[in-house]
Amino acid sequence: MANVSKPDNKNNEITDTNRRKVLKNSVAVGGLAASASMPFWSKLAMGASEELVPFSDMEGFIAPPVLDGGIHFLDTSKIDNFYTPNDDFYIIQHYNQPQIAENEFRLNLSGLVNNILSLSLDDLRSRQKFEVDAGFECGGNSPRLYHGLIGNARWGGVRLVDLLEEAGLDRDGIEVVFYGADKGMERTRSDVDFDVEQSFGRSVHIDDALNPDIILAYEMNGEPLPWHHGAPLRLVMPGWYGVANVKWLNQIHIQDRRYMGRFMGRDYVTLSKIDIGGEERWEERSVTKMRLKSSIIRITKSGNEHNIMGFALNDGTPLRNVEISIDGGPWQQAEMDSDNSKYSWKLFNYTWRDASSGQHTIVSRVTDVTGQVQATQDDMPEKPTRWENYAQFPRTVIIG
Ligand SMILES: Nc1nc2c(c(=O)[nH]1)N[C@H]1C(S)=C(S)[C@@H](COP(=O)(O)O)O[C@H]1N2
Numbered sequence: 001m002a003n004v005s006k007p008d009n010k011n012n013e014i015t016d017t018n019r020r021k022v023l024k025n026s027v028a029v030g031g032l033a034a035s036a037s038m039p040f041w042s043k044l045a046m047g048a049s050e051e052l053v054p055f056s057d058m059e060g061f062i063a064p065p066v067l068d069g070g071i072h073f074l075d076t077s078k079i080d081n082f083y084t085p086n087d088d089f090y091i092i093q094h095y096n097q098p099q100i101a102e103n104e105f106r107l108n109l110s111g112l113v114n115n116i117l118s119l120s121l122d123d124l125r126s127r128q129k130f131e132v133d134a135g136f137e138c139g140g141n142s143p144r145l146y147h148g149l150i151g152n153a154r155w156g157g158v159r160l161v162d163l164l165e166e167a168g169l170d171r172d173g174i175e176v177v178f179y180g181a182d183k184g185m186e187r188t189r190s191d192v193d194f195d196v197e198q199s200f201g202r203s204v205h206i207d208d209a210l211n212p213d214i215i216l217a218y219e220m221n222g223e224p225l226p227w228h229h230g231a232p233l234r235l236v237m238p239g240w241y242g243v244a245n246v247k248w249l250n251q252i253h254i255q256d257r258r259y260m261g262r263f264m265g266r267d268y269v270t271l272s273k274i275d276i277g278g279e280e281r282w283e284e285r286s287v288t289k290m291r292l293k294s295s296i297i298r299i300t301k302s303g304n305e306h307n308i309m310g311f312a313l314n315d316g317t318p319l320r321n322v323e324i325s326i327d328g329g330p331w332q333q334a335e336m337d338s339d340n341s342k343y344s345w346k347l348f349n350y351t352w353r354d355a356s357s358g359q360h361t362i363v364s365r366v367t368d369v370t371g372q373v374q375a376t377q378d379d380m381p382e383k384p385t386r387w388e389n390y391a392q393f394p395r396t397v398i399i400g
């Protein structure tokens with residue numbers, strides 16, 4: 001196996017603050033440091049004295065099982081791992097789930113390059129391997145599913161930038177198109193009366209493609225990439241919504257104009273009414289980088305304490321904090337998991353002491369280092385399309 005090195009994608013802002021806190025504590029209260037430096041998410045595998053407290057807003061919710069050809073989402077109240085197990089990571093595709101024989105697989109790199117590449121899986125595996133922790137959600141994830149279209153994994157493979165360098169980019173190339181092996185018939189316009197066969201395709205500007213953290217992944221959490229997640233090869237665009245992470249990837253094409261296939265030009269397009277330089281406009285925007293978002297997903301009880309846990313996701317901009325408000329009370333800072341890194345989901349925990357019995361409403365909000373604060377539902381722009389649901393999500397729970 002080739003050398004393994006991991007891009008340093010730690011979210012230093014958060015981990016440094018935590019480390020400082022931990023060090024301070026250990027001076028004042030000797031002995032705390034050892035347990036505090038443990039990733040706290042390990043608390044999630046519940047201790048014997050801990051019990052799951054069901055959300056009263058989640059009654060009757062059942063996550064669907066994984067079925068070939070189907071979609072899958074998680075019961076987020078049961079998340080008990082920093083890395084989502086491969087057999088529970090959410091599954092979405094818009095066409096079929098092609099089965100690709102490893103020995104017949106080729107990744108072709110074509111278009112405005114000096115050297116056209118055609119690589120087998122062994123060719124890819126013999127190159128230097130990189131790993132990146134990346135969590136993402138479907139652009140259509142929503143409170144309706146309690147944000148179950150989500151997962152976090154360690155992806156292993158080759159760096160896109162290395163292959164682009166090897167191919168040698170022509171200076172006219174501005175757009176990098178990624179095609180999957182899955183296909184469907186599409187009526188592409190209302191002014192034609194026939195369907196054409198299309199592959200799933202997504203594209204990014206060349207500047208976005210040169211991010212060295214982008215991986216062409218043949219591994220997921222240390223195992224060969226599973227069929228439902230795009231075997232044998234998928235694109236992993238850290239910090240972008242799920243749709244960018246093209247599964248069953250078999251062609252990368254560089255071109256000199258924008259690609260406007262269904263999943264760039266017509267679908268996964270957010271329509272929202274926003275202020276554009278002082279002018280209110282209906283904007284149509286491609287679903288690309290993840291918007292700043294957090295949600296509470298799980299509450300456990302242990303003695304008089306409740307643990308309120310959740311995730312934050314964004315485009316990789318370092319976070320300032322995640323805060324919790326109970327019953328409209330003051331915002332109080334949550335603790336961040338020490339496993340969190342730049343592009344992983346960012347797990348958090350808040351210890352709620354002496355919760356009174358009765359119904360409570362609990363909400364989280366995340367702020368990044370630029371001062372951007374997660375929007376409330378009321379702050380959200382008018383947005384009739386179902387993409388990019390990043391508003392604060394109040395949860396309700398009944399304490400017995
Ligand atoms: N080839 C291909 N890649 C695809 C899709 C698809 O339909 N075909 N769906 C995209 C969408 S919309 C999402 S949300 C993610 C889901 O990835 P997962 O099933 O591994 O969670 O894959 C993306 N990649």
Ligand SMILES: [Mo]
Pocket residue numbers: 092137138139140242243
């Ligand atoms: Mo998606």
